[in-house]
Amino acid sequence: MSTNDEIIDNKIDDLCMVFIIDNQKYALSSKYITEIIEMLPITKVPFIPEYIKGIINLRSNIIPVMDARMRFGISPKEYDERTCIIIIENNDEKIGLIVDAVNEVIHIPDGQSMKMDSNDSDDKPNFIKGVSEINNEVQLILDCDSLVKIVEDIDYALNR
Template sequence: MTDLDNHVHAKTNSSSFVTFSLADETYAIDVLQVQEVLKLTEIAPVPGVPDYILGIINLRGDVVTVIDARRRMGLTEREPDDAARIVIIDVDNQNVGILVDAVAEVVQISPEDVDPAPAVGNDQSSRFILGVTSSEGGLTILISLEKLLSDEEWDLLRNIN
């Protein structure tokens, strides 16, 4: 079974994805991995971590590490505005916040509507892509949260949290 099959459930012929924007592109992640969406809040910096780790937040007594999705994917940086959101995700029982430009909507995507990831872009961002689908609004890029961080980086996050 491929990564794409794991995220686009063939049994129902569709799956739900949360869409968000980064650098004028639309991305989508599996809705089952999204815990909640927060307005931008104060993020406490953590010294000695990679530059894409913004720091930590207190989420109802739990410490959650926040990652800048733009930096992590090698996109141009931008100061967050009022539309910016922190998407709290669960990957391998680890909660992590991902700072995105804006969260759009939940969409249904059928497996037959997903094309394999094209071999374009820089290696840093293309390794996170599961596939691409097109709609009236343009292209939507499906992201693998498991690939967002290497095993060593997940270990680092566990130590921060």
């Protein structure tokens, strides 16, 4: 890999998609986002956590869909024309994340974000990897590994 390729890869790693859940801005590294789609019909699946709304069929791929509001302990709300699904992929696992709205793509260099310590001994998953402040607005940076781990947990629950 040439030096220019490494620089481009580092720039891409610093790009984050900002989306909104209950008037709070969240950011997720764009390298995990495969696409953003409008709401599709969701098929309910029994015996899975309530925050998993079900599954969607996206071009013959079955993808579990999680309501971010519910997963983060925020009251659910009716979906509207701004509600969308962000398709996230990590280590060959995909999940759809239902968010209130997608806002923008921003560049968050390492110096402009503060990492948060994860407490592995805590029973509650920590989805927040860090915090950044850009243009006097705070974004909570999500940990994609924690979000996608839910897919593994669902597969385990369904195949027991």
